[in-house]
Amino acid sequence: MLDAERDVQARLGDRPLDFASLDAISNVYRAAGTIRRQAEREVLGEYGLSFGGFTILWVLWVWDEMETARLAEECSLAKGTLTGMLTTLEKQQLVTRQKLDSDKRRVMVSLTAEGLRVIDELFPKFNSFEGDMTAGLSVEEKRELARLLRKVIINARGDG
Amino acid sequence: MLDAERDVQARLGDRPLDFASLDAISNVYRAAGTIRRQAEREVLGEYGLSFGGFTILWVLWVWDEMETARLAEECSLAKGTLTGMLTTLEKQQLVTRQKLDSDKRRVMVSLTAEGLRVIDELFPKFNSFEGDMTAGLSVEEKRELARLLRKVIINARGDG
DNA sequence: CCAAAGTAGTTTGGTACCGAACGGATTGGG
DNA sequence: CCCAATCCGTTCGGTACCAAACTACTTTGG
Numbered sequence: 001m002l003d004a005e006r007d008v009q010a011r012l013g014d015r016p017l018d019f020a021s022l023d024a025i026s027n028v029y030r031a032a033g034t035i036r037r038q039a040e041r042e043v044l045g046e047y048g049l050s051f052g053g054f055t056i057l058w059v060l061w062v063w064d065e066m067e068t069a070r071l072a073e074e075c076s077l078a079k080g081t082l083t084g085m086l087t088t089l090e091k092q093q094l095v096t097r098q099k100l101d102s103d104k105r106r107v108m109v110s111l112t113a114e115g116l117r118v119i120d121e122l123f124p125k126f127n128s129f130e131g132d133m134t135a136g137l138s139v140e141e142k143r144e145l146a147r148l149l150r151k152v153i154i155n156a157r158g159d160g
Numbered sequence: 161m162l163d164a165e166r167d168v169q170a171r172l173g174d175r176p177l178d179f180a181s182l183d184a185i186s187n188v189y190r191a192a193g194t195i196r197r198q199a200e201r202e203v204l205g206e207y208g209l210s211f212g213g214f215t216i217l218w219v220l221w222v223w224d225e226m227e228t229a230r231l232a233e234e235c236s237l238a239k240g241t242l243t244g245m246l247t248t249l250e251k252q253q254l255v256t257r258q259k260l261d262s263d264k265r266r267v268m269v270s271l272t273a274e275g276l277r278v279i280d281e282l283f284p285k286f287n288s289f290e291g292d293m294t295a296g297l298s299v300e301e302k303r304e305l306a307r308l309l310r311k312v313i314i315n316a317r318g319d320g
Numbered sequence: 321c322c323a324a325a326g327t328a329g330t331t332t333g334g335t336a337c338c339g340a341a342c343g344g345a346t347t348g349g350g
Numbered sequence: 351c352c353c354a355a356t357c358c359g360t361t362c363g364g365t366a367c368c369a370a371a372c373t374a375c376t377t378t379g380g
Binding site: 001002004005007008011012017018020021022023024025027028029030031032033034035036037038055062063074076123124127128130131132133134135136137139141142143144145146148149150151152153155156157 | 161162164165167168171172177178180181182183184185187188189190191192193194195196197198215222223234236283284287288290291292293294295296297299301302303304305306308309310311312313315316317
Binding site: 210211212213237238240241244245248263264265266 | 335336337338339340344345346
C-alpha cells in the first residue's frame with residue numbers, strides 16, 4: 001500500500017465508502033500524473049515537446065494523416081485545444097495543415113519530413129521509457145493492466 | 161481491444177517495440193484524461209472545482225491540515241502551481257493559509273468550515289462516480305488494478 | 321434557388337500547470 | 351556573532367487545456 005492509501009484507510013475506514021473503486025481510480029491519476037512529468041523530463045524535454053504534442057505526433061505516425069476532429073478525439077483533447085497545439089507544432093515545422101478541397105471547413109493534418117524524422121527517432125526511446133515504468137510487471141500483468149483500464153475507459157466514454 | 165490499440169498493432173506490429181508496455185501505459189493516460197473530463201463535467205462542475213482543486217480539498221479532508229511542500233507532493237503538483245491553486249481556493253473561501261511561528265518561511269494550509277462542508281457533501285458523490293467508472297470490474301479486479309498501478313507509480317517516482 | 325439550420329475549425333477568456341528566477345528566513349562554519 | 355549557503359513559498363513567463371462564442375462553409379427544405 002502507498003502511504004496515501006494507508007492514511008485514507010485510517011482516516012475514513014469507518015465511512016460507508018467504496019474503497020476498492022477509490023484506490024483503483026485514485027491510482028489511475030497518481031500514475032498518469034507521475035508518468036507524464038517523468039516523461040517530459042526524461043524523454044520529451046530534449047525534443048522540446050509536451051506530452052500532448054508528443055501524442056499528436058505519435059497518432060500521426062500511426063495513421064499517416066488525420067482530420068482535426070478525429071485527431072482531437074484520438075488525443076482526448078477539446079478541439080479548441082488542438083488548434084493551439086497544432087499551431088505550436090507547425091511553428092516547430094513538425095506538422096502541416098491543409099484544407100480539404102471537398103469541404104473547405106475541414107483540415108487535414110500530417111507530419112512533415114522533419115516531424116517524421118523526430119517521431120521515428122523519439123518513439124523507440126519513449127517505448128523504452130514505458131518499459132521502465134512497467135518494470136517488475138510480467139507480460140501477463142501488463143496485459144491485465146491494459147485490459148482493466150480498457151474497461152474503465154469504456155465506462156468513462158459511455159456516460160459522456 | 162480499443163480501435164486505437166488495434167490500429168497501432170496493424171501499423172507497427174512488425175517493429176521491435178514493447179507492445180505490452182505500450183498498451184498498458186497508453187491506457188493509463190487514456191483512462192486518466194477521460195475520467196478527469198468526465199468528473200469535471202458530471203460531479204465537480206456544479207461546485208466550481210477543477211480536478212486539481214478537488215484533490216487539494218480531498219487531501220486536506222483526510223489529513224486535516226498540511227504544509228504546502230507536503231501538499232504539493234501529495235497532489236502531484238509543482239510547488240508554484242500549488243500557490244496559484246491555493247489562491248483560487250482561498251478566494252472561494254474553502255481553505256486558509258497560515259504562516260508557522262516556528263519557521264516563517266513555511267505555510268500551513270487547512271479547510272475552512274465551508275470547505276469542510278463542501279468536501280463532506282461532495283466526496284460521497286465523487287466516490288459514487290468512481291464506482292461508475294469501475295462498473296463491470298469485480299472487487300478483486302479493482303484491487304488488482306490498484307495493485308498494478310501502485311507498482312507503476314513507484315517506478316515513476318523512483319527515477320525522479 | 322436560397323435562406324435557415326447544421327457543421328467544422330478558430331478565437332477568446334480563463335484556469336491549470338510547469339520550470340526557473342526571486343526574495344525573505346534559517347542555519348552552520350569560521 | 352556573521353555572512354554564505356541553503357531552504358521555502360511566491361512570482362513570472364510560457365504552454366496546455368477547456369467551454370463557449372464566433373466565422374466560414376455546406377446541406378437541406380420549401
